[in-house]
Amino acid sequence: MDSLRLQHTAKTGSAARACIECIDQSHLTEAVTQSSPLFTVVDLIKRLESDPRSRGQFWKINDRASELSTGTAISTWPLRFSEPARNDERPLFYMTQSATSAHLSMLTSQTGQRGIILNDIESTPSRWAKGAHPWLPLWLASNRHCIPFDPATGDEARAILAGALDELYVQGSPGFCYMTLHDETGDGLVCDPAQAFLGMYRLNPQPPGAPHIRLLGAGLMLREVQAAARILHDDWGIAAEVWSCPSYTKLARGAERQSRHKRLLRGKAPRSSHLHDCLGNSQTPVVAVTGYAEFVAAQLAAHVRGPFAALGADSLEPHQRLDRHWIAMTALRELANLEQISTSMVSQALNRYRLV
CATH class of the missing domain: 3.40.50.920 (Rossmann fold)
Structure with missing residues (x-):
């Protein structure tokens, strides 16, 4: 299998900690909301892009057809031709709309089985449960490189995002994290952030x-x-x-x-x-x-x-x-x-x- 052969360095961990700090701070400073997982994740990534602590400390890929724009990276292929990038890994957020295991397998092969995959399929019309082809959840459950999550609320998505950054990029654990995202608000649920990621x-x-x-x-x-x-x-x-x-x-x-x-x-x-x-x-x-x-x-x-x-x-x-x-x-x-x-x-x- 082709791989990016990304190198985990001390800068990888410090970049992830900067992102986690920004995520935690956004939760402390903003009013309590019941935002959807999709809205929360999109909002957090925008905050990371604008916050001086985390700006430039992560890679963002967005191949969602509804949001393609000039200057937006839509695949990890440029990283393959960047020796500095391969030798100094950064947290990777990959926003996609992958309804099949074949597409997701191709995508994660490109990323070297690394990153946080954010799949926006549940809010789109589909004849399949949760917008996913029946083989997709089977692939997620059987793929030992993958830690799959199905958050109920925006607060759960926030906790999972921070937990994945810590596990993958601070601790340096192998594999990737996957989240399916829906766009319906929560019902007043109070999330336990530490246990949500567990x-x-x-x-x-x-x-x-x-x-x-x-x-x-x-x-x-x-x-x-x-x-x-x-x-x-x-x-x-x-x-x-x-x-x-x-x-x-x-x-x-x-x-x-x-x-x-x-x-x-x-x-x-x-x-x-x-x-x-x-x-x-x-x-x-x-x-x-x-x-x-x-x-x-x-x-x-x-x-x-x-x-x-x-x-x-x-x-x-x-x-x-x-x-x-x-x-x-x-x-x-x-x-x-x-x-x-x-x-x-x-x-x-x-x-x-x-x-x-």
Whole structure:
């Protein structure tokens, strides 16, 4: 595979720290907003371009057809012919509209599997879930060079951007970060920046009493998960923990590393994973929801201690749409399987929400 053979230097880290400082400062100085991930990322890059601390400290590529203009770099090819650039890597922001794995594979091959890929496809009309060809999420999940994220809000996108700059360019970890971006504002979510980049964080306190269930959501599907939690509480008296999971893939890989570490150490205390730090050994049932195909959320199945169900764009019949009512019904079914509620409640929910 062709590669840029970029050299990580001390200046690489200092450039990334300047960008992180600017991103953090923008969050402290501006009024709290509920901007979309797309708006937030575009705004942050504009700030980085204008701030004296970060101006000239990063590379920006923008191949989005809607924003092509004179003087805008649209590929990384010029870097291949610049020996100074190859010998002194800088943070790379690549803004694109890549709907297929073939296009994204070509793009990341050009970048030498480096950079922060910012994919603006979800806000464009498409017959595919989240604007992505079905093979694209499979490619993202299976590509070990890639850390894929699906932020729900602008604050999550901001936290992921800063976290990726630190991991890739300050710490010098290999690979690239990928974010899919939508252009719908948040619903008052309060983000935990440190845990957002790790893959998940809780949005509400652990509910008292029983029965209760855990609902996990990513991207735009998080608002349906939150609505499902309200339905469970208001209509059925069931309390739900709600978790935002910007990266099911990162969570699953961390849990896999923990399991491997445990096998190799044979008796020594294994290091923990963020997934297990969050969910522990609880037998509380979990319903994980994604706007991609079901397998994206199902990556957690082998690593969750309690009963687990995954829901995705392909979980229902072609004429059905995954929404808050299906999520609530699935939660009720999981509780009924554990005999924590009556099975008649599942039938009632199917009729009440006209799901049959």
